[in-house]
Amino acid sequence: TTVEKQGFRHFMLKEIYEQPSVVRSCLETYLDASWSKEKAEEKSPINLGLAGELCDNVDYIQIVACGTSWNASMVGKYLLEQLAGIPTMVQYASEFRYSPAPMLRNTLTIGVTQSGETADTLAALEMEKQRRMALESPYNAQILGITNRPESTLAHMVDRIINTQAGIEIGVAATKSFIAQLMGFYCLAIDLAYRRQHLSADKLESLVKGLRELPNQIELILSQQEKQIEELAHEFIDTQDFIFLGRGINFPIALEGALKLKEISYIHAEGYPAGEMKHGPIALLDAKVPVVAIAMPGDVHDKVLSNAQEAKARDARLIGVTPTDDNEARATFNDLLFVPHVDELLSPIISVIPLQLLAYHIAARRGLDVDQPRNLAKSVTVE
């Protein structure tokens, strides 16, 4: 009913709009408000309540997840590797169950599931627990869950959870729970980086400052870009294929943008690392296939622009997600979805917002059942 949707046409749109407050509440819960860089000697800026035995001697991290949670885990991998320096593998739970990697020592296993009930994820974690149970340190099982449901089966099965606290999500296509999982990974990666003394006090301070700015920046995108994105969506009434390109930490956001569009609009969409486009997807390109390129400032910005220009040379319509309003960006992109300028490592939280809105408005414009897309379930409790 309209009451529950608080005036929004669909739950998905309402949940997209809840994201600034989801980020805020995560920061309130897990960031130590009294921390400053002068205190960096005494304490971590993050308080996740993780016991030392779970995370002090971690040499490797392996993550199992499905769907959107898998995409969030891929962002997590970049953070855990780049901020904390811990080699991290991300596996589809359904694959890990039947072909797990050989066991490595001192491994933290993380199960990421919004619902805490996805059968494949639970079974993969159970298998890992069993496989390691008989073994002693350094091969014993250390399992952390990241979930939005502290009462779920997952929560009972693991040593510890990070409760993502996004509130109940009704739209089948995950939005606010994805953002909340990303926040969980930021907190975890910063905390592990602190424990391992992998970041300077200055870097910690600038990350914390950047995190605190995110809620207002998301609000800005919602208030300034939604109308434009809604209008843009009208242009894709007959589109059958979409390509999403990103590099580095925004590669998983290209995957997530494509997944959102597939799930609710039934348009075929692929997310690709921009540098791989020339090894296949470029053959698909013509004037009928729009390309969305995530071009956030940082190490790979210029590379993404040149990959986008290759797509343009094949007549593709190019949509850029970028804060860059210069001549090169204007000459490259047919449409610009502006977002605030942030640290590259924090940029997934920002770059995913216009992609959620784009998927939403294309599906809504097509008159589809956005909150209950065909053939999908909110949580898949069968193998």
Ligand code: G6P
């Ligand atoms: C289903 C949902 C997806 C979700 C996936 C994993 O396929 O439709 O939106 O990402 O399950 O769910 P989980 O609860 O484990 O995160």
